[in-house]
Amino acid sequence: MSTVATITIAHGRHRHLLNQGRTLRQGTRVPEHRVVVAMDDPALEAPGAHVVQLGRGPGGLPLAAARNLGAARARELGADVFVFLDVDCLAGRRLVEDYEAAVTDEPEVVWSGPVTYLPPPSPLGYDLSALDRVDDPHPGRPAPGPGQRLPNPRPELFWSLSFALSRDTWSRIGGFCEDYVGYGGEDTDFGRLVVARGSRHGWVGGARAYHQHHDIESPPVRHLDAILRNAAIFHRRWGEWPMTTWLHDFEDLGLVECVDGHWQRVAST
Numbered sequence: 001m002s003t004v005a006t007i008t009i010a011h012g013r014h015r016h017l018l019n020q021g022r023t024l025r026q027g028t029r030v031p032e033h034r035v036v037v038a039m040d041d042p043a044l045e046a047p048g049a050h051v052v053q054l055g056r057g058p059g060g061l062p063l064a065a066a067r068n069l070g071a072a073r074a075r076e077l078g079a080d081v082f083v084f085l086d087v088d089c090l091a092g093r094r095l096v097e098d099y100e101a102a103v104t105d106e107p108e109v110v111w112s113g114p115v116t117y118l119p120p121p122s123p124l125g126y127d128l129s130a131l132d133r134v135d136d137p138h139p140g141r142p143a144p145g146p147g148q149r150l151p152n153p154r155p156e157l158f159w160s161l162s163f164a165l166s167r168d169t170w171s172r173i174g175g176f177c178e179d180y181v182g183y184g185g186e187d188t189d190f191g192r193l194v195v196a197r198g199s200r201h202g203w204v205g206g207a208r209a210y211h212q213h214h215d216i217e218s219p220p221v222r223h224l225d226a227i228l229r230n231a232a233i234f235h236r237r238w239g240e241w242p243m244t245t246w247l248h249d250f251e252d253l254g255l256v257e258c259v260d261g262h263w264q265r266v267a268s269t
Helices: 014-025 063-076 095-105 167-173 186-196 221-238 244-252
Strands: 004-010 033-039 050-054 081-085 089-091 109-112 115-117 149-152 162-166 200-204 209-211 256-259 262-265
Touching (some): 004 063, 004 095, 014 033, 014 089, 033 063, 050 063, 063 081, 063 186, 081 095, 081 167, 095 109, 109 167, 162 167, 167 186, 186 200, 186 221, 221 244, 221 262
Parallel strands (some): 033 050, 115 209
Antiparallel strands (some): 081 162, 089 209, 256 262
16 A cells, blocks of 8 residues: 655645645545645644645745645655645545555556535535535536546646645656746646656546635736746746736736737836
């Protein structure tokens, strides 16, 4: 049997993190280790988890570096299978078991499972024992049924909410590019790196996750500077622009403009 570690990066969302831990303990396969990287959050507590602290830099939260740090800790703990879960994600009962099985069968593949976005909870919170009753995966990604696996020939569909891979494949890919700091771009870049380093993407239907509700800003104007900076990094590395929907939304708001093929803030008058 493999040794499994879940890896979660967090800043705030303490209640969401607590709920995630409960669902992991209720699963058909409980991971040997749970690693939580607290980004600029010294008050974060995660009972039963290995908590690693990481400060914030001037550019914002170091999401890419935090995932790499979590993987390094999982390696130190002897994990063979790394399961990355966003702090907002609850684990379906078979998530860990089916990720482990998929990674064991095809260790060169980076596996992702379907994610359901939950509505706001009732005053009593989510019923963590009945998540399968509200299963409704996001329509923007493939959603194979339990017991099914599909190849993913489109690396742009990779998302960092929920995915798993072997320790050796992680090493071959080299982790997330730490040039990205703050919101946006680092997971799209990782999706490209997977293919560039000789691995593949796949979808595994049994590894279902449930994203707890929180308020969002659309487009995320408060992250405008980080998105522009990270989009430019991606463009230099891959020759095209990511996050174009947001960039065009910002353009419609009069916040950015494309000049000579490069996106930049609109100059103040």
